[in-house]
Amino acid sequence: MILVFASWLHKTQISVALQQQVSWLWPFCETLHFAGLALLLGVAGMFDLRLMGFMRSVPISVVKGFMPWAMAGFALNLLTGIVFIVSEPAQYFGNPTWWLKVAFLVVAGLNALVFETTLGQRAAALPVGVDTPVALKVIAVVSFLSWFGVLWAGRMLPFVGAGVGAGL
């Protein structure tokens, strides 16, 4: 079913256009994908560490002020990721490891949503120097681990589960 969709997507104009693009488009997008991941994980990782209770002398609101850069990294990776998927859909939809990556992304996204809607305001108002509450630590650990999961699954794409949909 999903491979039928992949096959259809592979034949759409946009996919064909991307496949016939200059040969450096793919490596270029890969490079941006790596730069984006450094920005996203570097910034979000520091925020997570702060929520876990490290670097207590820095106000949480201040570290949070850097999150737009993590969002920019995420946007860059979403965009370049879409280029990969639209160019070679079967390579991703047919690979269970890619679905694992998506699952980790969903966990990371939902976790961020929970943080924003429930504890975000209170966290930003926490005074410096005090330990963070357990709920914040849990959210930070879930975030840290799920982003690591995204990276792990992404890097394992060529090694685990690849080939199931290859050749489509």
Place this chain on the structure above:
Amino acid sequence: MEEFLLRLQESDFGVWVSSAPTLLAYPTILMLHTVGLAMVVGPAAVLDLRLLGYGERLPVSALSGVFRVMWIGFAINASTGIALFISEADDKGLKWIFWVKLSAIALALIVTSRLRKAVFGGGDPDAAPPRAQGLAVWSLLLWFVAITSGRLMAYVK
């Protein structure tokens, strides 16, 4: 030179890294190389962008801890990088793009150490000298070149 690279690649360790039938060999080492990349370039970018004027509510002095994260990341990437190099020494060692990558990293390290001295070398980090901004631009540029040339090693003959 080529003979030496070939001997590295065909050493027990080189063969284990490149072809042991376990995810713990090449795939995990490559994955850790990506983790290290994020630990080096992410915090470096935060410090550089801050020095260039973004996020001014964040005191620069609060960022003195980024170097510790960067050093851990760098240690991970130096060791995983050496392992990856040994496993493909003959394929990668003679590629010009590999030397571009190593040069970019070497220069980025020099820039980082100068930046650290300029900003955290004793004076008030929040009154960093103007040359810190120039160094921040070089840092961003050189790490991007390092990432790009690293990625291109899979493509350039």
